[in-house]
Amino acid sequence: MSVRDLLSPFTAWKNIFRDPVSIEDPFNREATERYRGFHQNDVQKCIGCGTCEAICQNGAIDMVPVEGVEGISTQPGDSGLRPRIDYGRCCWCALCVDVCMTSSLSMSNEYKWVESDPDKFLFIPGVDKKQWDDAKHGYHRPSGHRLNAPERIEMPELEPGERIDSFVEIVGGYSVEQAVLEADRCVTCGICVATCPTHMPIPEYIAAVRDGDYEHGLKLLYDSNPFSQICGKVCTRKCETTCAASHEGDPIAIRWLKRHITEQVPYERYRDIIGGPAPATGKKIAIIGAGPAGMTAAFDLARNGHSVTVYEAESTAGGMTRYGIPEYRLPSETIQRDIDLILSMGVEIHYNTRIGSDISMQQLQQDNDAVVLSIGLWLGRSTRIPGSDHPNVFKAVDLLHRIRNGEQLDAPKTMVVIGGGNVAMDIARSMARLQKQQHGEINITLTALEDKTHFLADPVEIKEAIEEEIRIIDSRGPQECVTDDQGRLLGLRSWKVLSIFDEQHRFAPTYDESDEQLHAGQWVVEAIGQMSDVSLLGEDLTEKLEWNRGRIQVDDAGRTSEPWLWAAGDCVKGPDVVSAVATGHKVAASIEAMFQQENADA
């Protein structure tokens, strides 16, 4: 042993004059500002998507119902669930905070919690009140730090200059690489499924895109929606309005991913993947109208082995998707592929057959076990302002029908459209193409009561209409279709709309009459609303049926007050393709249930 060894213990004494390194009272020590302590959750901001639960590596998070807590309820875009943390499992990694889709979840810098009951450590942040609920310090996801990409993959589209003089489809479709990147953004929370009227298994088919298993994806699509190719192009995509990704970025392009699946599977394979009909049951069903609702019901019932006959007044099937949506949004070929697939299930269709004149409702009742009414909304509403009975004042649905029917319209050099919905955009953009083709320039004014932020049209439609040189003048109240001394239509006189709704959000338009404009137009086209042509029912059946504020009254299953008659689609639910599909499924299920009950009773 050296002298140094003997003296070295005493060198510790030199530290006696230094400040202590350890804290004297660790129980009252505050953690560092970004310490990952107990969780906080802004339950109003949280949508219960469960992404935190999915990412937790330790299974420490369960989504639990918290109905009854103020401000939380199950509603579109909110599952009504909230995360419960098990602190016996949590490893404080903060992945749950990093992935949170709304940034509602964070961690305080509080780290001390003493309980004698271990169950107390199953804790619902934001619901089980704690003293750290309002703590400012702790871990919050750093700005710009994201585990999933906030921006959607842009869809390739024709530029305005390339598309304006033709009816060629605008949207090109994703490549496989683009689709996988977009699918990767989905956190598979499933919030969207409840919002989709027909409850398509969205997370599952997006997962099929990620996995490259397109045939599985196609099966999932057609099990829930026989109009999948059509909806892949023109669905109103209510699902995207509640997408968890939309809270801090773009919603997942669900519609485009659906389209992508249908484009990746060879059409010849569709029938094999979807499967054929069950053995014949001998039951007969008549369906009036070959639109989305009627053909969906036909698809479901034919697959169950029933004999289905569809009666269609037009020369082709598809309803408003065929005659109301322009070719540049929905090519005829796409419609026909879905229709042919439905017909391949054994559905028979009688074209150019008008119920009420060619065949009576009574005849259909006698010849069938069930009848489905899916007659759409084919009659356009009119403003009925002075001059609106002029022969050059048209209804948008009539003009769109004529264009899709192949009629060669002589486009006027100037035109005014009244309306701010998708139908208004469709007719304005269709006529713009005809003007460009026939006159080389576009001169269309679109006016609507609403201001642009309250237009009913899809924002993409509005954007594209503006790109195509449609002049949109919002907040204008139509007053008169003005003519000259010779009775020629000069255009539309309008007043400035000051407000449309009162403080209770009731329709109560007020105008500034001093702000009057004449919008020049050799044609005026009204696109303000639509209604059903129920004249086919005849007086007796109209009297027998129960009505609900102008529409045929149906129960939850789509059955009318006449036990042999069901109704579905736009005529009961309003204009929307995917909602029509949903009601088609519903009436098919109701008819099926009736048949099963009859079999059980026999």
Add this chain to the structure above:
Amino acid sequence: MPEGRGYQRLKAQTSLEDILVVATEFERTARDFYAGLVPKVSKQIRYLVEELAREEQQHFDLFTELLARSDIAEQVKQSIKTPASDRRFSDCIHLPELGDHPDDQAVLQYALGREHAAMEQYRSLAESTPPGPIRDLFQYLADEETQHKNELEKRYYEIVHSGGV
């Protein structure tokens, strides 16, 4: 719009009682008009005409009750300066030509016109009447008609304007 017989009658009114009689007549003719229309319209829109008839009946009952109240009998006989500028109220006593089978839009447009005329008439009467219970009454009636008109406008928007998506 030509001056109707109702306008001539109204112009000559000098007391609240007379005005209430005309107003009651206004509601009665409307009620009877809607009631007569019920069997003519399709069942699809019959609810609308029936609702309008019920609402006019409620107003008719209200005016009838006001006329019968003994506690305001003195005020009822009080002289009122009738606004000379307004003629739409009395014009609306005349029954419109809606055809044999009017649709929902035509019925609503007629009803809206009536309610608007009534609302303006009562408001004008309130403005030309000195403060007091009679003025309050006219203001109340104006508010009633305004509320009714608002309801009709909401229905009009839902039925006519909301299908064009």
